[in-house]
Amino acid sequence: MNFDAFITCAVTGVGASTDKNPHVPVKPEQIAASAIAAAQAGAAIAHLHVRDPATGQGSRDVDLYAEVVRRIRASDTDIIINLTAGMGGDLVLGGVESPLPLNARGTDMVGAEERLAHVSALLPEICTLDCGSMNFAEGDYVMTNTPGMLRAMAKRVQALGVRPEIEVFDTGHLVLCKQLIREGLIDDPVMIQLCMGIPYGAPDDPQTLMAMVNNLPPGAVHSAFSIGRMQLPFVAMALLSGGNIRVGLEDNIWLSRGVPATNAQLVERAVTTATSMGARILGPEEVRAKLKLERRISEGLLA
Template identity: 65%
Template sequence: MSLTPSRDVFITCAVTGSGDSTGRSDKVPVSPRAIADSCIEAAEEGAAIVHIHVRDPETGKPSRDPALYEKVAEHIAASGKDMVINFTAGMGGDLTLGPSDAPLPPNDAATDMISAEKRLEHVANVRPEICTLDCGTMNFGEGDYIMTNTPAMLKDMAGRIQKLGVRPEVEVFDTGHLVLAKWLHAQGLLDDPVMVQLCMGIPWGAPNDLPTLMSLVANMPDDWIFSAFSIGRDQLPYVAAAVLAGGNIRVGLEDNIWLKKGVLASNGDLTREAVKTAEGMACNILGPNEVRAKLKLEKRW
């Protein structure tokens, strides 16, 4: 197995996510102002990209309200702190079946399936520089929830993202998702340079062991740009794994709420630790404008 460590790396901070983390940590931002402030904190510590979900300010539950995304972007712009904005476009593909003895009809209360156009409404309104494209379908958790992204849905979403002039961050949770990404690229639906996020260690996707990581890297086109992360206690150690594999870094409270055992983290804490690790490996941390040049992005905010 050959390792080609990264030397110039960028850090993405995924600041809040959509998981049930707000009840476990008061550091997980909820309101648009708090999410924006957390993005600013991460950017001040060295994150060039901020990956943004929004939450209902009253309940803390995940939301896909376009108005909340607009407020977050406006707060960031008003701060004057430069960063590359990356919106999730993963919500709206949630299918929850009924119990195993009666899977149909689906559980309507827990299912959120909408059109490609609606899934990208906030992206069309705000025009961030990047938005995610979850490149496949996968079981999540131990129940009946399925993250659903069919090839037809992905084609539709990729085409719409392309027309908006936004760079898709292709999220790969398992090996077949990389095959789907190559298929989209072959049809001209992913512009170069292709940006990939390897999402490792998430049940029931690709495990975060090094052979699996390197298998994905080995099967990726040489000119694609990738980051890699893992979750929970493996998030910070995976900073080094991503760099050794030749990739970039993602940290943040979406994937891990702990700085160390018993100590809750902020997004600034996690970003600062990632910078320390990367610089200790002789890496140069890229800033927002350097990332824009690398990914051929147009600054909008």
């Protein structure tokens, strides 16, 4: 049991959820406001994607990230910025009989430098590193993160002085994570997010969670989450596993059956659950000390 835990709020993601919940933020000002509200509710870290304001689809636009970060940093509310670096590894095959050419709709494959362009420009305290490929949900979509790509991205993130959050979707991803550590590409303290219940990765049952926890690199700081209706029960599961908490509209859009959630409400529910279990919720400064984060604001960002 972790009695001193921090909460990450995954604010928006890129999934097709905007038509199901009006609170899913799309525009940069909405994403920033939702992150600030989550911080005020008790989140220490905001995990951020951006969306095309016109379509609601996921985007890698550096200017959109810059506007979100600028708005958060200009507020009076402190929260640690964690930018996704998962975009740009999306591969959609053409079909079961004709996998090539690739389906242009949904395929977004770019190089390591381009995948990290917003991280290089904005220098957040944390960015994600999805530590492996997998069949992600249904259809012909593959989340693609080859060992070569991950080595290049890890090396670049390390050079920037940004803490990688290693996102682990299955047990084999932990094997690759340990290899990157042995190669000196990930610095201590190692930060790992166990992503559970996502087809077709690790299921979100207690036995699988603990198998993954028992195979973490020594000394790693981990969080754990699941999606949909299992998100809130996983607040307790994460704490009992010795880890930290992630909630947010990226992973779950409901507060209860038929009741659309806000990010702040999901964080508030997590705080209530954790504190009722006897845990203390860490603030941003305590998390910075724990994770040895460099608090920086890119030159000119607030201009």
